[in-house]
Amino acid sequence: MEENLEDLIARVDTLIFGADPAQALEPFDRAVAxxxxxxDPDQLDSLLTTFGYLLLQFDEYPALPRGRTLQLLDDLERRHLAAGNSLRIVHFCRWTIAHHLGQREAAEAAYQAWVAAPRDDFAWCEGCEQIYQLIHLIETGRPAEAVLWAAMDISGSCHRQAKSVPAMLLPAYVRLGELESAADAHLQSYRQVRDEPDDLYLHAHHIRFCALTGNSERARELVQRHRDGIDADVSRYDELLFSVAAGLANGGGGEYADRAARIAAEFDRRNGNTYQSELVACLLAEQPWVESLTLLGDGGCDEQLTGRPPAKAMIEMAHRMHLADRNIQAVEIGEQVLTALTDPQVFELAEPESLHVLRNVLFAAYLDLDEPEAALSQAELVLANAPADAGPDWYGMVLRKKGELLEGLNRDHEALESLVAAAAQYGRAGQLHEQVAALRLAAQSARHVSELERAEELLTEATAVVDKLPADDPQSTTSDAVVHWEFALVRDLQGRLPEAIDLATVSAELYESVGQVESAQNARGYVADRTAKLRL
Structure with missing residues (x-):
């Protein structure tokens, strides 16, 4: 049975993003024919989109023939012109191909046409476009323009933008003498990809940056950490870039350099020139950008590890970084300490009080960096190794944060117990507002796992605590409003809708009395919706 056009285009798309996009050419030609x-007007947009997908694989895989690719590019331009579409995607594809072939004048012309053309439904992901625009600006000697362009608020759902843009800017920051920005960008971006084996392209940028800024030991460490990714599902060009960076980290020669040269030759045979081989040779011989660029501040960490009391000094440094809101540096230093502490001799030099400080710093820094799994792990260590003089207010704070982390990770049964324990500790400390908040959060977790009776018990307990609060304190009114709101949601799930509406009405009034307009509007909206439902 012959495939219909829609299924054929879908099959082509699958092949394009497979291990060998050249396999898509034959079925793609059949789809076009x-x-x-x-x-079929309903399939035109899909077909034109697939054109772009295929063309943008040219610089990633040498099996795609040059002549055929250029024919397809001209065909795509003709079809977009006929349809009255913007040529932005066409100019982007022309830039990609010219950039890969080393055709500088053609690349500059395509770049200018690309950024000038209006965006439409066929334009490439806006976040990804920004990444390639930065590459062009930096490689053509416009680092200041690149930094300004990167500061543009290009929002969207691009999953690569946040981690890629800082990595692309590394050479620009160094050339502009903004070394602290370069260090921060490296740490920020690398942290997002360090556990991603198929992000070889970005690993290569970070390895190159470290190798050329006096951080050769870190560069070699990153090569060792990510070398298995070279055999993962990555493009041939990503493999080339990683091999170049790894060769550079190892002095410009060796097995990685040889591998890079072989892959570059594959591209050159397809391209009909020697540009990629020449580029690889230049990159492998690249001279340091700066003699030394300190990544972690305060003199770095490697030197301190060689001293007699290294662990304590590094813990203090991590603490200073956290207090200065440099949380990435704080966790990088703290994690180095944890690695060093696997050495029994180093562990003996670390005072218990310092270790407690380290765990608290890591816990707080992971929270600020929104790394819930790591924060949860540290919370458990903090609680298990609490100092003898830790008070109930401290226990309440840590247990509440642990509960919130567990809830965010959809582990509501565990969150419930942690939050109940936090409420008990806050009660012992006489921190009644915090106790109400913890009980309300515990009830929310109970509601999420359909333990409605437990939720009701917790909210009844919270109501009793609210009754003890100072009546003239606006915070007391807020606590009361929050409990009424949560009670309304529980009653709703219990099928007791009139009671839920009454509770939500009281919550709205309480919020309004202390000027919390958004919360009040939310409660009023709920009341209106549920009242209409009740009348049906």
Whole structure:
């Protein structure tokens, strides 16, 4: 049975993003021929989009023939012109190909046409476009323009933008003398990809940066950490870039350099020139950008590890970094300490009080960096190794944060117990507002796992605590409003809708009395919706 055009295009898309996009050419030609023989307007957009997908694999895989790719590019331009579409995607593809072939004048012309053309539904992901625009600006000697362009608020759902843009800017920051920005960008970006084996392209940028800024030991460490990714599902060009960076980290020669040269030769045979081989040779011989760039501040960490009391000094440094809101540096230093402490001799030099400080610093820094798994692990260590003089207010704070982390990770049964324990500790400390908040959060977790009776018990307990609060304190009114709101949600799930509406009405009034407009509007909206439902 012959495939219909829609299924054929879907099959082509699958092949394009597979291990060998060249396999997509034959079915793609059939799809184009079938469309041209019997044009289906409903399939035109899909076909034009697939054109772009295929063309943008040219610089990633040497098996895609040059002549055929250029023919497809001209065909795509003709079809977009005929349809009255913007040529932005066409100019982007032309830039990609010219950039890869080393055609500088053509690349600059395509770049200018690309950024000038209006965006439409066929334009490439806006976040990804920004990444390639930065590459062009930096490689053509415009680092200041690149930094300004990177500061543009290009929002969207691009999953690569946040981790890629700082990595692309590394050479620009160094050339502009903004070394602290370069260090921060490296740490920020690398932290997002360090556990991703198929992000070889970005690993290569970070390895190169370290190798050329006096951080050769870290560069070699990153090569060792990510070398298995070279055999993962990555493009041939990503493999090339990683091999170049790894060769550079190892002095410009060796097995990685040889591998890079072989892959570059594959591209050159397809391209009909020697540009990629020449580029690889230049990159492998690249001279340091700066003699030394300290990544972690305060003199770095390696030197301190060689001293007699290294662990305590590094813990203090991590603490200073956290207090200065440099949390990435704090966790990098703290994690180095944890690695060093696997040495029994180093562990003996670390005072218990310092270790407690380290665990608290890591816990707080992971929270600030929104790394819940790591924060939860540290919370458990903090609680298990609490100092003898830790008070109930401290226990309440840590247990509440642990509960919130567990809830965020959809582990509500565990969150419930942690939050109940936090409420008990806050009660012992006489921190009644915090106790109400913890009980309300515990009830929310109970509601999420359909333990409605437990939720009701917790909210009844919270109501009793609210009754003890100072009546003239606006915070007391807020606590009361929060409990009424949560009670309304529980009653709703229990099928007791009139009671839920009454509770939500009281919550709205309480919020309004202390000027919390958004919360009040939310409660009023709920009341209106549920009242209408009740009348049906």
């Amino acid at each position: 079938r469309y041209d023989a019997d044009p």
